[in-house]
Amino acid sequence: MEQREIVVVGAGPAGSTAAIALSQQGHDVLLIDRQTFPRDKPCGDGMPVGVTEMVYDLGLKEVFDQADFYPIDRVCLVSPAGYIYEGKLRMGKQGSKAHVIPRLQFDALLQAQAVRAGAEFFQARVTAPIVENGQVHGVKAQGAAGLLEIRARLVLAADGATSVISRALQPQRPPDVHRAVALRAYMEDLEVRPHQVEFFLHREILPGYAWIFPMDAQKANIGLGMRLDKFRQQQLSLEQLLENFLALPFMKERIRGNGRLHDVATWQLNFGSQKRLQRAFDGALLLGDAGWLIDPLTGGGIENGMMSALLAAQTAHQALQQGDFSRRMLHGYERACQAALWPVMRRSYLIQRWVLRYPWLLDGLIKYARNHPHLTNIFLAKL
Numbered sequence: 059m060e061q062r063e064i065v066v067v068g069a070g071p072a073g074s075t076a077a078i079a080l081s082q083q084g085h086d087v088l089l090i091d092r093q094t095f096p097r098d099k100p101c102g103d104g105m106p107v108g109v110t111e112m113v114y115d116l117g118l119k120e121v122f123d124q125a126d127f128y129p130i131d132r133v134c135l136v137s138p139a140g141y142i143y144e145g146k147l148r149m150g151k152q153g154s155k156a157h158v159i160p161r162l163q164f165d166a167l168l169q170a171q172a173v174r175a176g177a178e179f180f181q182a183r184v185t186a187p188i189v190e191n192g193q194v195h196g197v198k199a200q201g202a203a204g205l206l207e208i209r210a211r212l213v214l215a216a217d218g219a220t221s222v223i224s225r226a227l228q229p230q231r232p233p234d235v236h237r238a239v240a241l242r243a244y245m246e247d248l249e250v251r252p253h254q255v256e257f258f259l260h261r262e263i264l265p266g267y268a269w270i271f272p273m274d275a276q277k278a279n280i281g282l283g284m285r286l287d288k289f290r291q292q293q294l295s296l297e298q299l300l301e302n303f304l305a306l307p308f309m310k311e312r313i314r315g316n317g318r319l320h321d322v323a324t325w326q327l328n329f330g331s332q333k334r335l336q337r338a339f340d341g342a343l344l345l346g347d348a349g350w351l352i353d354p355l356t357g358g359g360i361e362n363g364m365m366s367a368l369l370a371a372q373t374a375h376q377a378l379q380q381g382d383f384s385r386r387m388l389h390g391y392e393r394a395c396q397a398a399l400w401p402v403m404r405r406s407y408l409i410q411r412w413v414l415r416y417p418w419l420l421d422g423l424i425k426y427a428r429n430h431p432h433l434t435n436i437f438l439a440k441l
């Protein structure tokens with residue numbers, strides 16, 4: 059049986075960010091993922107400028123800039139009746155920009171940086187936390203050599219929307235209004251708007267939307283997402299809803315040739331729209347999607363996930379220094395998440411419910427937004 063200082067479960071943006079931050083401080087970190095990298099993750103691949111800023115701060119500026127990822131500087135919102143709002147996105151620190159980056163590449167970049175910073179990577183499927191007298195003491199994992207127990211002073215659960223750690227520590231599932239499902243595909247031979255992300259606020263899928271996020275001159279990440287309760291209330295699958303979207307006259311005009319779709323994948327989203335959700339437990343913290351931190355209006359979760367990881371790393375560092383892994387000590391993480399993320403999350407949830415109740419007002423709002431560009435920032439701050 060192994061004994062580690064910190065076990066991070068999941069090497070997505072949240073887990074790798076936490077592993078980088080803690081390894082850079084000299085801690086012993088075991089980073090576990092059930093997959094090897096590079097690996098895909100269903101996503102719109104939209105990275106707001108805040109993500110680039112954090113990536114730079116994690117020591118990746120040179121590598122990131124050299125990779126020449128596809129930058130985004132404009133946004134377009136299309137209302138249910140077809141009104142269009144176009145606006146500019148802000149630039150961040152050190153000239154950083156928003157991007158569309160396939161998760162295949164982005165996540166591998168962060169995972170490799172975690173290893174470079176000193177974290178040990180281990181491919182295994184975590185099956186459950188080890189819980190003794192109410193305290194988490196590590197994880198049980200299925201690796202190539204069989205089932206093993208890895209003990210740790212602290213477990214950071216960043217194993218995504220289907221987190222086994224989160225389910226074990228918090229068995230009651232939140233209602234469907236706090237969850238969503240989404241489909242992502244890549245499409246070749248599509249006329250894209252260069253360096254502009256497009257959101258289509260169609261009545262059929264509100265308060266969700268369809269998106270086209272360009273990746274180069276003729277290729278885009280394309281998809282749509284819906285709140286889970288609304289999805290269950292209608293009869294169509296996400297694939298059929300996407301077909302309907304692609305069959306709209308203005309879309310047909312933009313598709314060249316066969317408009318080949320590939321890598322179609324669906325996944326779930328855990329919204330951060332519950333005010334008081336426990337994210338700190340005796341011996342464990344929940345980060346990123348495992349901690350329900352996706353913006354309930356935009357569906358963006360990468361920036362919030364990375365922010366939560368940095369906050370978790372701060373709390374973990376203090377806990378290790380004090381040798382105290384009780385919920386009382388770790389509660390600082392929960393408070394920090396609440397302070398940093400809840401105000402935006404709350405606003406997004408209010409707008410989301412408002413959009414659902416009064417969809418017709420969206421048309422007026424988008425017309426109004428043409429003269430009030432700060433609205434773009436509300437929608438796109440977290441993408």
Ligand SMILES: Cc1cc2nc3c(=O)[nH]c(=O)nc-3n(C[C@H](O)[C@H](O)[C@H](O)COP(=O)(O)OP(=O)(O)OC[C@H]3O[C@@H](n4cnc5c(N)ncnc54)[C@H](O)[C@@H]3O)c2cc1C
Nearest residue numbers: 068070071072092101102103104184218240346347359360
């Ligand atoms: C279709 C879709 C489109 C989206 N578009 C966007 C977007 O454009 N921009 C944006 O910001 N957000 C978007 N999101 C949300 C975003 O994908 C997530 O918020 C983000 O991936 C969360 O990162 P994470 O590190 O918490 O979890 P994940 O990225 O899900 O990473 C979790 C990791 O844990 C591993 N894992 C899971 N279970 C286990 C286990 N039992 N044992 C070991 N390892 C395990 C997985 O292999 C994975 O590597 C979208 C989501 C969906 C579904």
